[in-house]
Amino acid sequence: xxxxxxxxxxxxxxxxxxxxxxxxxxxxxxxxERAYAVIAEPGIVVAVGSCAATMGIFKGGYAMxxxxxxxxxxxxxxxxxxxxxxxIMNALADTLHLTVEGIETLLHTPQGFRGDPHVDQGKCIGCxxxxxxxxxxxxxxxxxxxxxxxxxxxxxxxxxxxCQDVCPSKAVELHSGDKPWFRRKDASTSEARLExxxxxxxxxxxxxxxxxxxxxxxxxxxxxxxxGDRGKLQRSLNICMKCRRNSxxxxxxxxxxxxxxxxxxxx
Amino acid sequence: xxxxxxxxxxxxxxxxxxxxxxYCEVACAVWHCGRIDVNKSRxxxxxxxxxxxxxxxxxxxxxxxxxxxxxxxPSEALQKDERTGWVTSxxxxxxxxxxxxxxxxxxxxFFDAELKVAxxxxxxxGAPECVKHCSSGALRVCAREEAVRFNERLFLGAKEAQ
Numbered sequence: 058x059x060x061x062x063x064x065x066x067x068x069x070x071x072x073x074x075x076x077x078x079x080x081x082x083x084x085x086x087x088x089x090e091r092a093y094a095v096i097a098e099p100g101i102v103v104a105v106g107s108c109a110a111t112m113g114i115f116k117g118g119y120a121m122x123x124x125x126x127x128x129x130x131x132x133x134x135x136x137x138x139x140x141x142x143x144x145i146m147n148a149l150a151d152t153l154h155l156t157v158e159g160i161e162t163l164l165h166t167p168q169g170f171r172g173d174p175h176v177d178q179g180k181c182i183g184c185x186x187x188x189x190x191x192x193x194x195x196x197x198x199x200x201x202x203x204x205x206x207x208x209x210x211x212x213x214x215x216x217x218x219x220c221q222d223v224c225p226s227k228a229v230e231l232h233s234g235d236k237p238w239f240r241r242k243d244a245s246t247s248e249a250r251l252e253x254x255x256x257x258x259x260x261x262x263x264x265x266x267x268x269x270x271x272x273x274x275x276x277x278x279x280x281x282x283x284x285g286d287r288g289k290l291q292r293s294l295n296i297c298m299k300c301r302r303n304s305x306x307x308x309x310x311x312x313x314x315x316x317x318x319x320x321x322x323x324x
Numbered sequence: 325x326x327x328x329x330x331x332x333x334x335x336x337x338x339x340x341x342x343x344x345x346x347y348c349e350v351a352c353a354v355w356h357c358g359r360i361d362v363n364k365s366r367x368x369x370x371x372x373x374x375x376x377x378x379x380x381x382x383x384x385x386x387x388x389x390x391x392x393x394x395x396x397x398p399s400e401a402l403q404k405d406e407r408t409g410w411v412t413s414x415x416x417x418x419x420x421x422x423x424x425x426x427x428x429x430x431x432x433x434f435f436d437a438e439l440k441v442a443x444x445x446x447x448x449x450g451a452p453e454c455v456k457h458c459s460s461g462a463l464r465v466c467a468r469e470e471a472v473r474f475n476e477r478l479f480l481g482a483k484e485a486q
């Protein structure tokens with residue numbers, strides 16, 4: 058830090074840059090306002106970590122008064138839960154244009170360092186497993202009439218890579234080269250938009266085409282079905298879950314597929 | 325691998341005997357979730373009073389020999405027990421991709437929004453509650469071989485069954 062000319066000081070009156078960790082609550086809000094009022098020029102405020110930027114897991118807490126940009130203006134957001142030391146220093150160096158000889162080796166990003174999540178539109182099947190496991194609720198599924206949208210909101214991401222681990226089609230990747238900090242808490246996102254299939258029984262769109270095709274390819278890979286059974290199974294994938302569970306004739310059709318498979322298995 | 329063990333137990337449902345009381349749904353929900361909420365039931369009874377031929381039907385897991393749900397599960401949460409033949413879901417391995425729900429022709433597994441995982445019939449560790457509480461005897465536990473023959477007669481008809 059000293060090599061970059063950065064020093065930690067005891068009081069806000071001596072500081073040029075204010076690093077804030079954690080979201081503001083009813084008590085700390087007053088202290089935050091007081092510190093910001095007396096900070097020395099140019100008075101740069103850096104929100105360090107997901108809680109400071111978006112309140113993270115404390116969102117909706119009874120004592121919370123909001124992310125710190127709701128109280129004082131913020132110049133830089135450094136993301137992570139927690140942000141790695143290298144990221145904080147890199148973010149400061151990048152924003153304040155601090156340069157010394159050999160800064161690259163000093164602030165070297167370690168191998169396998171996780172950055173922003175990227176979703177591959179071509180690979181994503183739109184199943185929503187990532188949204189179900191995301192502890193930070195950074196992934197949202199938006200359904201419209203014809204499409205399903207999977208949206209990764211980077212401002213909420215804590216780079217835990219759970220989405221990358223669970224993705225059945227390996228469509229999510231946390232790029233190591235990214236810079237997890239930004240000046241504006243804008244809607245930096247990564248998205249995949251998928252066409253939804255229309256139910257042949259009731260005519261309403263239900264799940265993404267890609268998800269249903271993935272299921273079928275997986276069945277082909279693992280099971281050896283006869284041409285007749287495979288055709289029937291393919292047809293059942295065109296029926297939405299509501300119709301499959303609520304129509305007596307569809308249940309009969311489905312049970313006949315399973316009965317036929319069971320007969321084959323028992324010889 | 326084709327799993328084959330003729331003595332293993334399965335649940336069979338006879339629509340001719342069913343009265344549509346839905347005690348099975350209640351018993352299932354109480355056993356699995358501890359409360360009366362038929363939306364949490366792993367078995368589902370359908371009825372259509374207007375129909376002359378098919379008044380009742382059930383969406384219940386067949387514990388297939390070569391389960392489609394296990395084949396599509398990307399996280400190996402769904403497994404068929406080698407010994408008992410029951411297809412069960414390990415909710416700590418499930419990632420909630422809903423692939424089993426999509427692939428099952430009956431859509432037996434369903435997504436539990438509270439647990440954020442897919443849940444399905446687990447045979448209640450050997451003594452199914454739905455069978456215990458079935459007042460008319462429409463649901464019963466029998467050997468797999470018998471169940472296969474029964475379902476063959478019922479769903480594939482005499483023509484196909486030979």
